[in-house]
Amino acid sequence: MEFVRHSLVFLHLLGMGALIGALLLQFRSPEEVNKGWLHGAGLQLVTGIALMVLAPLTGAEYNHMKLGIKLLVVLAVLGLAFAFTAKKTNPRWLPPTLGGLVVLNVGLAVFWT
Numbered sequence: 001m002e003f004v005r006h007s008l009v010f011l012h013l014l015g016m017g018a019l020i021g022a023l024l025l026q027f028r029s030p031e032e033v034n035k036g037w038l039h040g041a042g043l044q045l046v047t048g049i050a051l052m053v054l055a056p057l058t059g060a061e062y063n064h065m066k067l068g069i070k071l072l073v074v075l076a077v078l079g080l081a082f083a084f085t086a087k088k089t090n091p092r093w094l095p096p097t098l099g100g101l102v103v104l105n106v107g108l109a110v111f112w113t
């Protein structure tokens with residue numbers, strides 16, 4: 001079961017990398033919201049929930065308050081990315097907001113034990 005948890009954490013960290021990649025790509029092509037936000041946030045949502053749900057089997061113990069807040073933050077990223085991908089517009093405040101929310105989740109993951 002440890003291998004399953006490690007594999008999910010591996011994908012979870014790649015998802016974080018994809019979100020940082022989306023932020024950098026956004027500065028290069030600012031016209032539209034790039035799809036990397038949706039892919040990265042989707043991967044974080046799926047792997048994060050899998051880690052949480054499988055915790056009784058993997059033997060991991062997590063802070064549920066922290067995970068609840070991370071869940072809300074990633075849903076905000078997904079909601080904003082979906083809304084503005086559909087509108088095909090990218091207001092100036094959107095990339096720093098999405099990037100800030102991602103960095104917030106990294107901070108919560110690392111500093112809140």
Ligand code: HEM
Pocket residue numbers: 005009012016019041044045047048049051052060062067068070071074101102105106109110
């Ligand atoms: C933008 C979204 C997210 C980012 C950037 C992110 C980032 C991270 C990072 C960097 C870690 C590793 C922390 C460490 O090992 O010290 C981590 C671990 C974890 N994350 Fe996330 N996360 C996100 C969303 C979520 C969501 C939505 C959930 C579930 C509700 C979640 C659940 C977890 C769990 C359970 C771990 C611990 C894995 C383990 O070591 O067993 N994450 N996250």
